[in-house]
Amino acid sequence: MSASPPPDLAIVGGGLAGSLIALALRRRRPELSLRLIDGGDTLGGNHLWSFFDADVAREHRWLLEKLVVHAWPGYDIRFPAVTRTIRQPYYSVTSERLDEIVRATLAPHEIVTGARVLSVTPTTVALADGEKIEAGGVIDARGAGDVSTLQVGWQKFVGRELEIEGGHGLDRPIVMDATVAQHDGYRFVYSLPLSPTRVFVEDTYYSDGPTLNAAALSRRIEVYAQAMGWTIAAAGANDLREERGALPVVWNGDFEAYWRSSGAKVAKAGVRAGLFHPTTGYSLPDAVRLAIRIADASDLSGAALHDLTHDHAASAWADRRFYRMLDAMLFKAAGPDQRYKVLERFYTLRSGLIARFYAARSTPADKLRVLAGKPPVPIRRAIRALRGVK
Numbered sequence: 001m002s003a004s005p006p007p008d009l010a011i012v013g014g015g016l017a018g019s020l021i022a023l024a025l026r027r028r029r030p031e032l033s034l035r036l037i038d039g040g041d042t043l044g045g046n047h048l049w050s051f052f053d054a055d056v057a058r059e060h061r062w063l064l065e066k067l068v069v070h071a072w073p074g075y076d077i078r079f080p081a082v083t084r085t086i087r088q089p090y091y092s093v094t095s096e097r098l099d100e101i102v103r104a105t106l107a108p109h110e111i112v113t114g115a116r117v118l119s120v121t122p123t124t125v126a127l128a129d130g131e132k133i134e135a136g137g138v139i140d141a142r143g144a145g146d147v148s149t150l151q152v153g154w155q156k157f158v159g160r161e162l163e164i165e166g167g168h169g170l171d172r173p174i175v176m177d178a179t180v181a182q183h184d185g186y187r188f189v190y191s192l193p194l195s196p197t198r199v200f201v202e203d204t205y206y207s208d209g210p211t212l213n214a215a216a217l218s219r220r221i222e223v224y225a226q227a228m229g230w231t232i233a234a235a236g237a238n239d240l241r242e243e244r245g246a247l248p249v250v251w252n253g254d255f256e257a258y259w260r261s262s263g264a265k266v267a268k269a270g271v272r273a274g275l276f277h278p279t280t281g282y283s284l285p286d287a288v289r290l291a292i293r294i295a296d297a298s299d300l301s302g303a304a305l306h307d308l309t310h311d312h313a314a315s316a317w318a319d320r321r322f323y324r325m326l327d328a329m330l331f332k333a334a335g336p337d338q339r340y341k342v343l344e345r346f347y348t349l350r351s352g353l354i355a356r357f358y359a360a361r362s363t364p365a366d367k368l369r370v371l372a373g374k375p376p377v378p379i380r381r382a383i384r385a386l387r388g389v390k
């Protein structure tokens, strides 16, 4: 590796954002030499990334064409007082497919896995084994920066892929089933039918803290399966996907402090750049947009990439204050056991508004509509919660 000439661009972190940048650049700028560096043995880790149809613009779909493994024409939501099918397509990408496609697209020497990165500058990457890679530009896409610079609640979950004897009977995802017993904040179960007998079931909580009792959540998934009338097949269970995570749900925070927390002058992408939906934690739509923006940029020097990624992320952050206000309502005004009512009310609104909400493209009229009427939280607490939200 040390014998090869310095690449035009080094992308540090071959997760979702870093890999999409590599794929976009290879398509739009095939003459550029790349280095995609990750600490794991495979690219993308162990994930199932989903997104809604309206999240990704038609003209950007080419970047996801080979990556989408599952597609459904709509999804369901279930609350104590509202059950609804929303006819908006929903898609999933797997990390296995991402790894396969990136490896088929980049030359072998352009992918460096199993390499822990210690530090980066706008034009250098220092590896734990002492090697230093120089590049025309460096993008840091190593996942979250210092979340303690933000004020956050948490979306935490355990997900398990289950094989169901005789089939589960679902033909579309249940994106939120909040008819389950509420614990530790707002709880819902998310189910993705991957085949007639395979379903991915995630037990999810909007909680005040990130601590996760994985064994308890895993058991609750089994209780949920039983309540759905599903019999989990024992054979092969150990080989199936299991994911867990705790994503920050930001209700206030200083973007510049977050940005500086992982190096002031270095270009960033993905969650490290603060590019995620404040309420859902989804980052795939932002990752697609930024990857294509980088691939269309004329100057990919370290300094220019810093300015491009900083300004792009700062502008997205400023545009999303509305979602942080809603998060503040959810976490600061609603009592933990009443949080589901905020979402239940939201899901009575028009499907177009819901789609724009998930895409973080709510119009002024959407915002008024979301806030109109009697809020499902105490009004005084709501006003107090919204004070000072940036």
Ligand SMILES: Cc1cc2nc3c(=O)[nH]c(=O)nc-3n(C[C@H](O)[C@H](O)[C@H](O)COP(=O)(O)OP(=O)(O)OC[C@H]3O[C@@H](n4cnc5c(N)ncnc54)[C@H](O)[C@@H]3O)c2cc1C
Pocket (backbone or CB within 6 Å): 012, 013, 014, 015, 016, 017, 018, 037, 038, 039, 040, 043, 044, 045, 047, 048, 049, 050, 051, 115, 116, 117, 118, 141, 142, 143, 144, 243, 244, 245, 246, 247, 269, 270, 271, 272, 281, 282, 283, 284, 285
């Ligand atoms: C379990 C889970 C499920 C999620 N589901 C969705 C979803 O359905 N839809 C959605 O839009 N979002 C989802 N998200 C949120 C978000 O999109 C993901 O976290 C996404 O992977 C973030 O992309 P990223 O590229 O910023 O970070 P990552 O994908 O986490 O990539 C960071 C990469 O950097 C590497 N790395 C870190 N440190 C080092 C180091 N020092 N040296 C070398 N390499 C390093 C890691 O190995 C990793 O591969 C999910 C998050 C989790 C945790």
